[in-house]
Amino acid sequence: MTGTGYTWLLPVLVLLPLAGALVLLAVPLLSDRLAAWIGTAIGGVTLLLSLLAAFVTWDRGFGRMQLQARTDWISALGLEASLGLDGVSTPLVLLTALLAVLTCLHLTRAEPDRLLVVCVLTVTGGAIATFTALDLLLFFVAFETVLIPMWFVIGVWGDGRQEGQPANAAARFVLYTAAGSAVMLLGIILVITRTGTSDITELIQRGGAGLSATTQTVAAVLIVIGLAVKTPMWPLHTWLPPAHTIAPTTGSVLLAGVLLKLGTYGLVRVAVPILPAGMANVAPWLGGFAVTGIVWAGLACLVERDLKRLVALSSVAHMGFVLLGVASMTPTGLQGALFANIAHGVVSALLFFVVGALKDRQHSSDLQQLGPGLRDRMPRLGWLLTFGAVAGLGLPGLAVFWGELLAVAGAWQSSGLGMLNRPFAVIAAAGTVIAAAYWLRVLRVLWQGRPEPGQGPDATRHETVTMMPLVLATVGLGLVPGPLLGATAGVVRLLLPGGGAVP
Amino acid sequence: MIHLLGPLVLASVLAGLGVYGILARRNAVLVLIGAELLLNAANLLLVAASTLPAGGLAALGQATGQVQDPLIPGQSMAIFVITIAAAEIGVALAIVLLLFRARGTVELTAVQELGEASATYTETPQTAKANGQ
Amino acid sequence: MTESAALLAVLLPAAAAVFGLLTKRSWAADWAVLGSAGALIAAIAELTLVSTDGPVSSIGLLGSAQLGSITIGLDLRSDQLSAVVAVMVALVALCVQIYSTAYFQGEGTAETPTRYRAYAATVSMFTAAMMLVIHAGDLVLLLIGWEVMGLASYLLVGHHSERAAARAAAVKAFLITRTGDIGLVLAVVVLIAGAGTTSIAELNRAAAENEIGHGTAVTAVLLLLAAVVGKSAQFPLHTWLPDAMEGPTPVSALIHAATMVVAGVFLVARMLPLFLTAPGALQIGAVLASVSMVGAALAALAQTDLKRLLAYSTISQVAYMLAAVCVASDRELGSGDPVGLAAPGVAHLLSHGAFKALLFLAAGCVVHIVGSTALADMGGLWRTHRSLAVLFGIGLLGLAGVPPFGGFWSKEAVLGAAEEAAHAGTWVGWMVLVAGVATIVLTGLYAGRAWSIVAMGRTQLSPAPHHLPAAMVFPLYLLAVPSVAFGVLLLWPPEVLHGLHIQPGTAITGALLAICAVAAALAAPRLGTADIATALPARAQTVLLDAFGFDRVIRVLVVRPVFWLATVVKAAEHDVIDAYVRATGPTTTIAGKLLRLAQTGLASAYAAWVFVGAVVITVAGMALV
Amino acid sequence: MLTETSARLTGVPSIDLVALLPVIAPVVALLLILLADALRPGLRLPSDLIGLAGLLTAAGGVAYLALDGEDRNTACSGGFVVTTGQTGPTRLPESLSPAEFGFGCSYVVSDLTLAVQGIVLLGAVACLLLALNGPGAKDRTAHHTLLLATVAGATALAGARDLATLTVALETATLPTIGLIALRRDAQGAQAAVTMLLTAIASLGMLLLGIGLLFLATGSLYLFRIADVLAAGPDRPVLVVAVAGAVLSLAGIGFKVSLVPFHMWTPDTYAGAPLPIAAFLSTVSKAAGVSAAVVLLGIGLPALHEAWAPLIGILAVLTMTVGNLIALRQNVAVRLLAWSTVAQAGWVMLPFAAAGPSRDSVREATAGAIGYLLAYVVASLAVFAVVVLVARHHRSGEEHTLQTYRGLSRTEPVASAVLAFALLCLAGLPPGVMGLIAKVVALRPVVDAEVWPVAVIAALNVALALAYYLRWVALLVAPGDRSAPRWRLRPAEGIVLGGAAAGCLGLSVGAEVIAGLLPGILH
Structure with a gap:
């Protein structure tokens, strides 16, 4: 199965959810539940197609762009609508499609809303487009596409028990990230004007040739700032906790599982390979912020009272590992970043599903009001929460561990971080203890303890079915990391200067 | 031939007077007179400038090779300006008339309610009016 | 297969x-x-x-x-x-x-x-x-x-x-344990970076052939040691x-x-x-083991809770094993065969596993009978449940290292290794040897004390014997077999235990000391003190019961600072980082309000702005040329 | 051959009527409406049709000229060379390219001209249709004639290549709008008109002084000629005079674009004018202002870029920032739009901050400005179409607040979708790809020239503007009154709404148009 077949796959993957969203938007007669089922079906087809795409890509080799499809769009800007899939993007596309199915499935029971499904599908389409875009500007357009639907999700369906809070959180989310991406746009334009092309594959091949070190540094700073807001990197992260806290379960899952991935994907796909010299200057700072974020967010979690906010803050810590992996500029670190990216997507999505289910029952996400004694009151939800927490603290054998290990390993042997590489690695590793501390605190307050009377129903079969794929994925990735690591092992060399040789 | 500086100074003085008129007066008609002064300052400048040889100031040092526009641009421009000024005054007086009909005065201070920082500003005047009645 | x-x-x-x-x-x-x-x-x-x-x-x-x-x-x-x-x-x-x-x-009750x-x-x-x-x-x-x-x-x-x-x-x-495990994680990282492999066989081979850089080896070993500790x-x-x-x-x-x-x-x-490539690290391990050995045994002496007593004894016994492997580099064993060098530790590991599990399960039965883990609530087991008491006693004798029980052989193997190292002239060997011998005495004391309180003492129970289910008793017998008969294994040792050497000198000394210590503890009630722990000064009792107050040290040095830092971070998150974000709202509002002040509605004022603007930019433009 | 040359050099301009069709058609329509009104006062449909026909003919002319593809020059004058010692015509200097321009042409049909004319006519048709039920209903003749006159001025402005034509066209595009504003004949209408009038007069004074100085420095009113003289590197005093003239002229044009600090009239006038006129001001009138600036700076004064490019950069970011900051707290829809057009003016002018010594950079800047202008005008029209509809159907009329839009998506899903989409286009966030590409196009030259302060402030302004656009969008979907009566859409309004929506959508998909509006060289 070599050659050029299946070029229709990627355009269909991108356009199918978007078209589905458009149709659902335009047909107001559908009942909300039916709309959610249609969304699930579209998500399912997307997932199947992305599995097919992943298979084809694997078959032809993850090391280079497969399934390329391109057509002119705005030739005056050199913008081509060109898509492709390789080992870096394939897992992310799969994750996005999976989460699309699960969120839509979730919506078939929990407060279905036709327009919410529209938003979910738009986010899905936009994210897949971002992950497959092979043109810088197209990447940017796709990157921005997810903003507005997400803004709607937070602002309209957010937890509105306090007047004006959803609107505030949504506005903060969208304004913060839009400001960041506007800055990133400057960097992207700079790259395009200086190199004369916006073709990512071409730019990666050049690897910064023809760009002076200064230009690269400026562009890297601009692009990294934009992506760091989205990731989010300490200290640009303060939009995330309110957004997660207010967003409905669907929104939180998408935010954690899809949106945050865009930022780190951008770092790996754009910043590192296209601006190697610039990133070499930026990397120590990036690493420093990443490590600070790990510790900072962990400490903040230790005293956080709101469970959703806590999960959000823990995302900041997790993304700190991803950023550290990127900043290390080593194959191992990059692999770790990509692994941690996927792992965080799976685990935090699971956690948000669980927390959402708890919140639905107790109408609060405050730790004191949710607990204690979950293990006796709602055993199934309790165990799911425990599983999520244990995965979140990076237990070896579960998905998150590999990302953290590789990120730390990358940082340890990184020459790009200079003298600070080993201190960074050690601090990051110490961050895993803090992670354990706050997760155990959550379990201690929530899961353990003497249950109080006033029982809520345990997880329904529907909820369990929604969460099970994520549990299985967490275990699967944790125990058998080979395939995912294999997918990225070859391609990260192509993304690093000099094939990523570690001196 | 008088020195170029004289008309220029005169034009500056006229412009200054015009600006002062526009700024200092609150009576719409007097403001318009100031505006006329300003426009005529420009006219004076144009006509004075057209006395220069072809190429303007830039060509003063270079004696030869300058191309002269056959349409005598300075003067014709002045005629355009006079026409524009006339049209301007026509429109302006119509507006002043409208103002007088609406408020019974031509003082500019009488109509400030659209300014967001003015004392008489209301966000939705029509609704306010309707509610007031 | x-x-x-x-x-x-x-x-x-x-x-x-x-x-x-x-x-x-x-x-x-x-x-x-x-x-x-x-x-x-x-x-x-x-x-x-x-x-x-x-x-x-x-x-x-x-x-x-x-x-x-x-x-x-x-x-x-x-x-x-x-x-x-x-x-x-x-x-x-x-x-x-x-x-x-x-x-x-x-199913238990709703409460428990x-x-x-x-x-x-x-x-x-x-x-x-x-x-x-x-x-x-x-x-x-x-x-x-x-x-x-x-x-x-x-x-x-x-x-x-x-x-x-x-x-x-x-x-x-x-x-x-997770704190220690960072060491293992980092050791993996170090080995990935420094040795290019994490395969145990590969690492051992490379280490034996001196292919691993000294820095890498020392770092990795120290980090591994943290996980071990x-x-x-x-x-x-x-x-x-x-x-x-x-x-x-x-x-x-x-x-x-x-x-x-x-x-x-x-x-x-x-x-x-x-x-073995990093002897210094092993020496540190030996020091930590010696401290743990003696300290935990001392703490065990004064415990008032049976399970906590056994827990401290576990620390002490594990320290034996660790000490045994940590003196390996100081031993002069012909071939330097690592399997042989590890043998004493492994042997104690095995025998300890048997007798300690036996002890705990027996203790579980006792707790089951008494309904409490406090030593003060126990007593008279010998009279009410004699078979259980015998099993408990076997465990204690193993623990104390009284021959011919399993613990004796393995413990003497450890001491033999230490003596070997000491003969080689290293201070580590001497330290382990001294600590080991001292611990034998202490172990004998607290083992005897446990027996005298649990098995002898006054009966606290009702005379009707409490029945124990067979499923709880059967495993005790199962475990008693290796506890008693571990020594037999040494007659035909498997390859992994080949390096075991029991020095007659230390063995006899150790056995005598253990027997004396147990006897002293057993004799204590007859000499007037019901519990030899009470023979200690009250101050010392408190200190030992508290395990030298080490918990408090950790709380003051680690836990409190971390939580203090966490509250600082939370405050800083809200009042510093987020303050800038939140400030954009009011800032833009105020800026907007200030800028609006110019909108007076006076037409000629607007014209004035035109003039001002024109003049300003003209001057600026002329300055720019 | 010789006779031909001499005929070209006699100085009597020849007129190419086809080239001037976009200017002449509105004027003819204007005259016809006046004639019809004189013959039978009170005619409604015919005058609507005549006005529309005039605009469409002009648009047809633009389309024909665009398809024709040939650059045309008209109203050209020859020139003669003054030499001491000898009289009579001699060869013109090479730089003037006599074969193309002669001494200079007052009107040139180029890509730039046609692009601006297209934008102007687009806006004009839409505003005419929108006005049919509003201000145009009562004073049809006045409205139509004034509007057509403005359009004629604006189209002429796009082709104007000498300062006299430029001034006349600019005033033709300004004075009638004052009349249009005054069509609302109450005190506020009067105030709005007076405000605009005084600003216009003051600005005219500045413009004329500036032109006088430019003329003084270069001795010509033809932009090509001025460009050549300045490019030849005159002495510093001359340069200073020229710069003073250039910047004063810019200040005179600034009010039309609503550049800070010449923007003060904008909110008051928008609020006091009938809504369709506000739409007209924010599209056609602004387009005219932009084209005046583009023609003056890009064609006449590229050599002075060192002086005006930084100034434009400062003014552009100042304009954006001030406009956005004040717009953030506006509650009245039309005032919010007024401030947002101020902010958008900053974006339109932004590319000029990057103008450099090369002709290409000026062309790039112009392309950016015109591309942005197109996107802005189309989106603006869509927004105004909905705002006009809301004003017609809501009790509080033209000064309705944003709260009026609460829950509009429930009662009027299509109109709110169009409004939301158009607002996102203005904000420049997908799905409003059009606006995003426009921002890329506008930022590109600035980034290319690495004018970082300007670029970064502009980028941050994206978020600032997004705040109020999204506030508006959020209200659309907020839960609200479901009982409001359905709208009754008139055909003209429907056409504008649908057309503008289609425009937004079409330009989002075919964003090529925005980016590639000006492929050729700039003249």
Whole structure:
């Protein structure tokens, strides 16, 4: 199965959810539940197609762009609508499609809303487009596409028990990230004007040739700032906790599982390979912020009272590992970043599903009001929460561990971080203890303890079915990391200067 | 031939007077007179400038090779300006008339309610009016 | 065949855990017992096969993972060391699972549910994880098992999570071991970077052939040592173990006495060639072990709680094993064969596993009878439950190292190794030897004290003998066999125990000291003091009971600063970082309001702005030329 | 051959009527409406049709000229060379390219001209249709004639290549709008008109002074000629005079674009004018202002870029920032739009901040400005179409607040979708790809020239503007009154709404148009 077949796959993957969203938007007669089922079906087809795409890509080799499809769009800007899939993007596309199915499935029971499904599908389409875009500007357009639907999700369906809070959180989310991406746009334009092309594959091949070190540094700073807001990197992260806290379960899952991935994907796909010299200057700072974020967010979690906010803050810590992996500029670190990216997507999505289910029952996400004694009151939800927490603290054998290990390993042997590489690695590793501390605190307050009377129903079969794929994925990735690591092992060399040789 | 500086100074003085008129007066008609002064300052400048040889100031040092526009641009421009000024005054007086009909005065201070920082500003005047009645 | 046996030893308990959770509630006990029984059979088969066919270095389990330029094979390995330890682990696990079926009879009350299904599955999961640690052919795979064990320990210590003390102990146990485990993670990282491999066999080979850079080796070994110290509850990361006694007693027997806490020693034994390249690190390990040995034994002396007493004795005994492997570099053993050098530690590991599990399970029976773990509530076991008292006594004699019980032989092997090192003239050897001998005395004292309180003393119970279920008694007999007969093993030692040498001198001294100490403790009641601990000054009692106040030190130095820092961070998050974000709202509002002030509505004022603007930009433009 | 040359050099301009069709057609329509009104006062439909026909003919002319593809020059004058010692014509200097321009042409049909004319006519047609039920209903003749006159001025402005034509066209595009504003004949209408009038007069004064100085410095009113003279590198005093003239002229044009600090009239006038006229001001009138600036700076004064480019940069970011900051707290829809057009003016002018010595950079800047202008005008029209509809159907009329839009998506899903989409286009966030590409196009030259302060402030302004656009969008979907009566859409309004929506959508998909509006050289 070599050659050029299946070029229709990627355009269909991108356009199918978007078209589905458009149709659902335009047909107001559908009942909300039916709309959610249609969304699930579209998500399912997307997932199947992305599995097919992943298979084809694997078959032809993850090391280079497969399934390329391109057509002119705005030739005056050199913008081509060109898509492709390789080992870096394939897992992310799969994750996005999976989460699309699960969120839509979730919506078939929990407060279905036709327009919410529209938003979910738009986010899905936009994210897949971002992950497959092979043109810088197209990447940017796709990157921005997810903003507005997400803004709607937070602002309209957010937890509105306090007047004006959803609107505030949504506005903060969208304004913060839009400001960041506007800055990133400057960097992207700079790259395009200086190199004369916006073709990512071409730019990666050049690897910064023809760009002076200064230009690269400026562009890297601009692009990294934009992506760091989205990731989010300490200290640009303060939009995330309110957004997660207010967003409905669907929104939180998408935010954690899809949106945050865009930022780190951008770092790996754009910043590192296209601006190697610039990133070499930026990397120590990036690493420093990443490590600070790990510790900072962990400490903040230790005293956080709101469970959703806590999960959000823990995302900041997790993304700190991803950023550290990127900043290390080593194959191992990059692999770790990509692994941690996927792992965080799976685990935090699971956690948000669980927390959402708890919140639905107790109408609060405050730790004191949710607990204690979950293990006796709602055993199934309790165990799911425990599983999520244990995965979140990076237990070896579960998905998150590999990302953290590789990120730390990358940082340890990184020459790009200079003298600070080993201190960074050690601090990051110490961050895993803090992670354990706050997760155990959550379990201690929530899961353990003497249950109080006033029982809520345990997880329904529907909820369990929604969460099970994520549990299985967490275990699967944790125990058998080979395939995912294999997918990225070859391609990260192509993304690093000099094939990523570690001196 | 008088020195170029004289008309220029005169034009500056006229412009200054015009600006002062526009700024200092609150009576719409007097403001318009100031505006006329300003426009005529420009006219004076144009006509004075057209006395220069072809190429303007830039060509003063270079004696030869300058191309002269056959349409005598300075003067014709002045005629355009006079026409524009006339049209301007026509429109302006119509507006002043409208103002007088609406408020019974031509003082500019009488109509400030659209300014967001003015004392008489209301966000939705029509609704306010309707509610007031 | 060996491959299948090793795989089964790991996978059967894992499968038991999964099935125990997924199938009917009433099958949970069956799955649990079947799983560990299967593991035991597999382990015995493995031992036999390994002894005849030789070791197998690579058994595919989880595929391989490509990290950067190196490939990590997540494979198992099987050799005599793993097989022997596996047998011990599976045996104890089986005993504990059988014991637990009776220990957790019924559903419990709403206030104190037994949660047997979760318990049994967790114990199965623990067994699988321990098997994974034992069989891991790669450090990363070992790390997976290592931390899953920690998780199981956390879940089981906090099993009765309705008790606040259990919750606190569970968190403490996990966090302290995790702190040590950073060392293991970083060691993996260091080895990935420095040695280019994490395969244990490969590392040992490279270390033996001096292919690993000195810096890498020392760093890695020190980091590994941190993990060992954490997991094996050695000073200064030992404080979690006594608290972990909040867990159900069978769990204490399995995890916090026989298996998990000795994983650290196992790791050192497993990677001894690597450790031998960094003698300095081993010396540090020996120092920590000596401190733990004596300190824990002293603390055990004054405990008022039977389980805590046993916990401190565990720390002390594990310290023996650690000390035994840590003096390895100072011993002059002809070939320098790492297997032989590790033998004393491994031997003590095995015998300790048997007698300590026996002790804990017996203690569980006592607690079951008395309904309390406090020593003050016990007494007169000899009169009410004589067979149980005998079993308990066997365990105590093993612990005290009184010949001919199992503990004697292994402990003397340890002392023999220390003496060998001491003869080689190193201070480490002397230190371990002195500490070991001192500890023998202390151990004898507290073992005798335990006996005199629990078995003798005044009967606190009603005269009607409390009946013990067979499922609780049978495992005791099962464990008593190796506790008594461990010495027999030394007549035909397996290859892994070949390096064992018992020096007659130390052996006789040790035996005499142990017997004297036990006798002194036993005689104490007759001499007027019911409990030799009370013979100590009150001040000393408090200090020892408190284990030298080390907990408080940690609380002051670590816990409080961290929480203080966390509150600072939370405040800074809100008042510094987010303040800038929040400030944009008011700032823009104020700016907008200020700018609006110009909109006076006066037409000529607007014209004025035109003039002003024109003049300003004209001047600016002229300046720019 | 010789006679031909001499005929070209006599100085009598020849007129190409086809080239001037976009200017002449509105004027003819204007005259016809006046004639019809004189013959039979009170005619409604015919005058609507005549006006529309005039605009469409002009648009047809633009389309024909665009398809024709040939650059045309008209109203050209020859020149003669003054030499001491000898009289009579001699060869013109090479730089003037006599074969193309002669001494200079007052009106040139180029890509630039046609693009601006197209934008102007687009806006004009839409505003005419929108006005049919509003201000145009009562004073049809006045409205139509004034509007057509403005359009004629604006189209002429796009082709104007000498300062006299430029001034006349600019005033033709300004004075009638004052009349249009005053069509609302109450005190506020009067105030709005007076405000605009005074600003216009003051600005005219500045413009004329500036032109006088430019003329003084270069001795010509033809932009090509001025460009050549300045490019030849005159002495510093001359340069200073020229710069003073250039910047004063810019100040005179600034009010039309609503550049800060010449923007003060904008909110007051928008609020006081009938809504369709506000739409007209924010599209056609602004387009005229932009084209005046583009023609003056890009064609006449590229050599002075060192002086005006930084100034434009400062003014552009100042304009954006001030406009956005004040718009953030506006509650009245039309005032919010007024401030947002101020902010958008900053974006339109932004590319000029990057003008450099090369002709290409000036062309790039112009392309950016015109591309942005197109996107802005189309989106603006869509927004105004909905605002006009809301004003017609809501009690509080033209000064309705944003609260009026609460829950509009429930009662009027299509109109709210169009409004939301158009607002996102203005904000420049997908799905409003059009606006995003426009921002890329506008930022590109600035980034290319690495004018970082300007670029970064502009980028941050994206978020600032997004705040109020999204506030509006959020209200659309907020839960609200479901009982409001359905709208009755008139055909003209429907056409504008649908057309503008289609425009937004079409330009989002075919964003090529925005980016590639000006492929050729600039003249």
